[in-house]
Amino acid sequence: MNGRLKSVFGGRIVLDKREDILQAALELFAERGYYGTAVSLIAEKARVGSGTIYRYFQDKEQLVNELYRYWKTEVANAVKVEYAENMPLRTLFHETWKRWVDFAMNNREAYSFLVAHHHGPYLDKVSMEINEKIHGEYLAFFEVGRQAQVIKDINPELIMAIVTGIFSEMMREYWAGHLQLTPEIIEQAEEACWHAIRR
Amino acid sequence: MNGRLKSVFGGRIVLDKREDILQAALELFAERGYYGTAVSLIAEKARVGSGTIYRYFQDKEQLVNELYRYWKTEVANAVKVEYAENMPLRTLFHETWKRWVDFAMNNREAYSFLVAHHHGPYLDKVSMEINEKIHGEYLAFFEVGRQAQVIKDINPELIMAIVTGIFSEMMREYWAGHLQLTPEIIEQAEEACWHAIRR
DNA sequence: AATTTCGGACTGAACGTTCATTCCGTATGA
């Protein structure tokens, strides 16, 4: 996914144009949005002919969906914490928060892309199923916390909205240049978020 | 703004097509987005010829900006609380939260429109200045709370991100059909939000 | 009162542009 990957084809080493296209599309979609990005622009940035894109992707819609699924899965894996026996939920939350911030700051384009396309009408059934699957996993986590009487006894969907709302708005303000994100401030945000959901 | 307003012209009562156009555009932009809405579609919904739109608005961009400014100001006025002497900040927050929810639920299209277009590249200088002005007023409120040691001693921009993040994500989940918004749940969300920002 | 003229709101076909997608000639390696 870094545009310089190679693949072996018939014993020959070849630049993988498919990766170039995906990387160029990621950056352009994140910056300009789906409708604001012409296919010819993606081709130019990836240094391929526009026809070449259609050798690798059925159409523009399949391209954006492939990107979406890939990065959605990536971020889900990135925030996953290997669960240790008896780990307090507060600690689990802290670890997850940390990973989430790390991912967003180290993969700005991917994170921006995901946020901007999360509700796009061009997302297909498969992408939406992935969304719901991951959403469900997080819900289950909050349900556990509720049962353990650590988290407020309210609808887990609301808990979820609180956490994702705080996080995404924080990142948005950061990228808009209105808010610095020092380790101290990141911790303050985490603390505030926890205060919102803890019992 | 309800598409049935009338204006008097030369002693004669006439349907105000300008209002029809604004209302049609509001609904379509909210539902389909700016790029997803063809001008001809707005014309059809407003029952006017597409040329008529250009009698009232310079172009599509001016139309979306006019809508944005109007509703941004409307919501700002709608949530404003007449401040009574010695009113606790917690009460002020409660009143504001209530008004905000009321506005969003009673003006779904307008609220969705504002959220969806808040960062659109077609917003002009005037619209962005209105944004910053209103943003600044809210920041000042949180600054007062901080000085009074009622609200956490952290960057007001972060406080702001927390409150708007929770609210907008809550409304999103509501309109997606994932979350009911009973008075009880609305209060739980308000309470959680306050927990996040109180000292 | 009846008829004509006038102004401008209004329409929608037409225009030029942009875009996603296709097509085909060329290049490359087997």
Add this chain to the structure above:
DNA sequence: TCATACGGAATGAACGTTCAGTCCGAAATT
């Protein structure tokens, strides 16, 4: 020689915008 990869001009649909003409109430004229 053949098959495949590739580039980019060509294609046609869709879009925002324009403009020549239509329509209609009001004013002017008879």
